[in-house]
Amino acid sequence: MSTTTNYTPKTSTGRIAHFVDQRVGGSGIVKEFGRKIFPDHWSFMFGEVALYTFVLLLISGTFLTFFFDPSMAHVIYNGSYNPLRGIGMSAAYSSTLDISFDVRGGLFMRQVHHWSAILFVAAVSVHMLRVFFTGAFRKPRELNWVVGGVLLILAMAAGFTGYSLPDDLLSGNGLRIIDGVVKSIPLVGTYISLFLFGGEFPGTLIIPRLYSLHIMIVPAIILLMVGIHLFMVVVHKHTQYPGPGRTNDNVVGFPVGPVYAAKAGGFFFIVYGIVAAISGLLTINPVWNYGPYDPSPVSAGTQPDWYIGFVDGALRLMPGVLGNFSFEWNIPFPWGVNTLSLNVLIPALIPAGIMFTIMFAWPWIESWVTKDKREHHLLDRPRNAPFRTGMGVAGVVSYCVMWAAASSDLIATHFHVSLNDVTYWLRVLFILGPILGFVVARRIALSLQRKDREIVLHGRETGVIEMSPEGTFSERHADLDVYKLHQLVNYEDRKVIPAQPNAAGHISRSEKRRGALSKFFFEDRVAPVTPSELAALKAEHGHGPAEIEGSSTESIEK
Amino acid sequence: MGDHSHGSPDDSGTVAKAGTGTLDKFQDPGLPPHRKRLADTDPHAEKRAERQVALLFIISIIGTLSFFIAYFVLGRPENISEIRVQNAMLGLGTTFAMLGIGIGIVHWAKTLMPDHEISEMRHEITSEADRKDAEEIINQVIEETGIKRRPLIRNTLIGAIALAPIPAIFMFRDLDRTGKNAGEMVEQLRHTMWDKDVRLTRDPSGTPIKASDVQIGSVFHVIPEGLDEAEDVLNEKAKAVVLLMRLDPDKMHISAGREDWHYQGIVAYSKICTHVGCPVALYEQQTHHLLCPCHQSTFDLTQECKVIFGPAGRALPQLPIKVDANGFLVAQSDFHEPVGPSYWERG
Numbered sequence A: 001m002s003t004t005t006n007y008t009p010k011t012s013t014g015r016i017a018h019f020v021d022q023r024v025g026g027s028g029i030v031k032e033f034g035r036k037i038f039p040d041h042w043s044f045m046f047g048e049v050a051l052y053t054f055v056l057l058l059i060s061g062t063f064l065t066f067f068f069d070p071s072m073a074h075v076i077y078n079g080s081y082n083p084l085r086g087i088g089m090s091a092a093y094s095s096t097l098d099i100s101f102d103v104r105g106g107l108f109m110r111q112v113h114h115w116s117a118i119l120f121v122a123a124v125s126v127h128m129l130r131v132f133f134t135g136a137f138r139k140p141r142e143l144n145w146v147v148g149g150v151l152l153i154l155a156m157a158a159g160f161t162g163y164s165l166p167d168d169l170l171s172g173n174g175l176r177i178i179d180g181v182v183k184s185i186p187l188v189g190t191y192i193s194l195f196l197f198g199g200e201f202p203g204t205l206i207i208p209r210l211y212s213l214h215i216m217i218v219p220a221i222i223l224l225m226v227g228i229h230l231f232m233v234v235v236h237k238h239t240q241y242p243g244p245g246r247t248n249d250n251v252v253g254f255p256v257g258p259v260y261a262a263k264a265g266g267f268f269f270i271v272y273g274i275v276a277a278i279s280g281l282l283t284i285n286p287v288w289n290y291g292p293y294d295p296s297p298v299s300a301g302t303q304p305d306w307y308i309g310f311v312d313g314a315l316r317l318m319p320g321v322l323g324n325f326s327f328e329w330n331i332p333f334p335w336g337v338n339t340l341s342l343n344v345l346i347p348a349l350i351p352a353g354i355m356f357t358i359m360f361a362w363p364w365i366e367s368w369v370t371k372d373k374r375e376h377h378l379l380d381r382p383r384n385a386p387f388r389t390g391m392g393v394a395g396v397v398s399y400c401v402m403w404a405a406a407s408s409d410l411i412a413t414h415f416h417v418s419l420n421d422v423t424y425w426l427r428v429l430f431i432l433g434p435i436l437g438f439v440v441a442r443r444i445a446l447s448l449q450r451k452d453r454e455i456v457l458h459g460r461e462t463g464v465i466e467m468s469p470e471g472t473f474s475e476r477h478a479d480l481d482v483y484k485l486h487q488l489v490n491y492e493d494r495k496v497i498p499a500q501p502n503a504a505g506h507i508s509r510s511e512k513r514r515g516a517l518s519k520f521f522f523e524d525r526v527a528p529v530t531p532s533e534l535a536a537l538k539a540e541h542g543h544g545p546a547e548i549e550g551s552s553t554e555s556i557e558k
Numbered sequence B: 001m002g003d004h005s006h007g008s009p010d011d012s013g014t015v016a017k018a019g020t021g022t023l024d025k026f027q028d029p030g031l032p033p034h035r036k037r038l039a040d041t042d043p044h045a046e047k048r049a050e051r052q053v054a055l056l057f058i059i060s061i062i063g064t065l066s067f068f069i070a071y072f073v074l075g076r077p078e079n080i081s082e083i084r085v086q087n088a089m090l091g092l093g094t095t096f097a098m099l100g101i102g103i104g105i106v107h108w109a110k111t112l113m114p115d116h117e118i119s120e121m122r123h124e125i126t127s128e129a130d131r132k133d134a135e136e137i138i139n140q141v142i143e144e145t146g147i148k149r150r151p152l153i154r155n156t157l158i159g160a161i162a163l164a165p166i167p168a169i170f171m172f173r174d175l176d177r178t179g180k181n182a183g184e185m186v187e188q189l190r191h192t193m194w195d196k197d198v199r200l201t202r203d204p205s206g207t208p209i210k211a212s213d214v215q216i217g218s219v220f221h222v223i224p225e226g227l228d229e230a231e232d233v234l235n236e237k238a239k240a241v242v243l244l245m246r247l248d249p250d251k252m253h254i255s256a257g258r259e260d261w262h263y264q265g266i267v268a269y270s271k272i273c274t275h276v277g278c279p280v281a282l283y284e285q286q287t288h289h290l291l292c293p294c295h296q297s298t299f300d301l302t303q304e305c306k307v308i309f310g311p312a313g314r315a316l317p318q319l320p321i322k323v324d325a326n327g328f329l330v331a332q333s334d335f336h337e338p339v340g341p342s343y344w345e346r347g
Helices: A012-024 A027-033 A042-065 A091-101 A106-133 A142-164 A169-183 A189-196 A206-236 A256-281 A306-317 A342-370 A386-405 A408-415 A419-458 A482-489 A509-522 A531-541 B043-073 B080-111 B128-145 B151-163 B166-175 B182-190 B233-240
Strands: A074-076 A088-090 A250-255 A328-333 A336-341 A460-467 A473-478 B118-121 B200-202 B219-224 B242-246 B266-270 B282-284 B289-291 B298-300 B306-309 B321-323 B329-331
Touching (some): A012 A027, A088 A091, A091 A106, A106 A142, A106 A256, A106 A386, A106 B080, A142 A206, A142 A342, A189 B166, A189 B182, A250 A256, A256 B080, A306 A386, A306 A419, A336 A342, A342 A386, A386 A509, A408 A419, A419 A482, A419 A531, B200 B329
Antiparallel strands (some): A074 A088, A250 B118, B200 B219, B219 B242, B242 B266, B282 B289, B321 B329
16 A cells, blocks of 8 residues: 555646545546546437436425424414415415415425426436337346336325425315225225324324425435436446447447536526526416315316326226226125225226336337347437337327326316216227327338438439429439438348247247237338448439439448 | 538548448448537637627626525515515526526537547446356355355244344334224224214304205205314314205105105215215206216216216215204214225225
8 A cells, every 4th residue: 555656746636636536536436437428419318307307306395394394283374375364274284385475485496396396207207208219228228227217106206295295275185085096905905094194084194294205215215216327327328329430339429528517517507597487487386275175175177296197087087887887896705895996996006007017127028029138329219110119109198198187177178078078088099099109100100211211212302403305303312421321221120030949949838929029010110221222223223313412422332 | 401511431530430341231431520610710709609608607697696686675575466576586587597507508518618529439337257256256155154054044044034024014003193993993984973963064164054045056065063173173074074955856866765864855965075085066056966076976966976977986975864943954863884985894
């Protein structure tokens, strides 16, 4: 452990670094990360938005804890909001009113917190869609995809626990619905509900309990998961879109210092600026209009925050009775009759359960069907993976139908149609929508691939109209430059891999299923143009497309 | 599609890695040549960009100052419209403060910092040799503990570890603060404040209701008399709220055993939805339907609140009522079944 050294720092930066490094190290980190390369693309920003809104949530949330009283003790409101003065309410609701009306900037901070939460879940969702549609979840990033999915669930949990805290009429009804859903769980549901609320609904304990979940446990797990998520991003290095010079073995982009750090750091302030503008100008969750929680009143047209909407919509879509058949079953057991509320249990668990299971398992499903165990660092353009794009759109459609169902009453009143008809149509769409979505999205992706082929084979349109001596008009096409051409021909050409026999010469059942899925996914495909194909086409025409800008054809003809 | 950046790949200054080349595939031309920005070639443009960045930072300073103006000059707002104004000004001050910094930095990075894309090779996450070493180390550690050779130790350890967390689960038993035993806990869901001769009173005033007050088409939101004196007002209210309406007795379908549960067409039904417990707050006078605003379960009042649409699986429970000596509406008894959402033990 010799400390003698020949290195003498010359600059003041060097002297500081020398001091720090000799004591705690750190030069290694700077060496590793100071010039690390990050690929740049606008679609990589969604993850950043998620991270930054989470930082805003921590900042604004900490401010709010200094003023919020998470207690359901009965108080008489005596603050400065006249319409509610003298009315009995919980301390939680009263202190929320105080934050809004008697703490300067308190309303602003509340709105920053709520808007950030809404944007946080939105950014996480859009980021996951980006990762899915570009195939960024493939090996070696499968586990990070799972961590991302866990983060989405945690984000919704954080949102819901926070939404309930002000103890206003709207959030109280939200809790009432949760109570009803929990009670529908067989065997243990009743007890879970009674334990959660510390007795019967609503009791006086749920707000402080949600508070400790909301400000400690959930954010701590989110922080841990974000740490793991970013650590894995560093380990894997970021994926990049395909393009000339970008391969599976390299990373092309800007170094962290200074360009990437400046852009990403600056972007935090932009996100905060936009959230501040929304929070300053647009009211969110005006709890003073709703009044304190009371089990009797409810206002029509109430909605949960958007990310809970799909579960609420599923609850609405499920029919409780069909004719004389009820989905609530009373089952006689030797010890007595027990009640199974399938009309609540099915919509609350099944759609979300299927969606999250497929989502979490998708990286392995895809690698199983394609027999692809290679590492992938180059992204797919969504059109170049029509099967995946179709599946993704099917998932999005089924989510959106449920989400729309959460506003079925507003759709009905807004468009002056019957509420029952809206529900019937949404039920039909819930079944057919994903299938249609898959077919249509895959067709569109295949068509876009065909268009790419067309452009490669016949050149790009120049906008120059020529008249032939015979008097016919045609548009002159020009060869693509090599970079553009490479963009359009360089993609993974996935083919059907029929079921293969194993070592014993036997084709297993699961292998047959895999073969069938492979056929379903890849039977229709558009192969990328090959150089020989292009050369053959040109030979057939006797000449290449007219050279307007020249100079780029040589490399194609090789 | 205005990509006219023709140039030989040799100019690109970065790695032009060829494709696999073995198959019939186009060669990777390498990164397109770097195109210089205006600020790279024109000193005036560079100076202009510098001034733009500085201007954006100055806008940020102004934004922060205007935040203080909103905070101190507007002071403590007196009413909701003043709060709106202050909130908007605080928000816009912060907006300019943040956007000035953010856009300024990004503009600086995009116009003045080097914009050469750099290519870097990826490394294997780990080497297979490391993996093999790790496997050996772990196997050696396991071997040295001798856990495989000593099943007695292993099995007792597994037993101890499996048992140890169970107290942590039982610790949560007292999350229920009522002190009731398991049977009583579930049993309390069956009962409400309603009982023989408890008066029906208006929510929230608590004034009793005379039969003559209830006209066809009107609806009363009802709580039991004495609710305010109850120990847990909200808990009791969450079970006991009732809707009171009057129908033409000829239009009512009445099932056996319920013939005397109404008084001259005045009927009382639980207001708590049998779906997941929202208050069934909407009454359509013309059709005599009750609609839950949360999930649109619809109940037909003329058919004893049978479900005719929506996700509820069961009719709303009916409260048997009568009129007392003074002409006030009173309950005959409690509900004959548990109100609200279904639960496993409901039976």
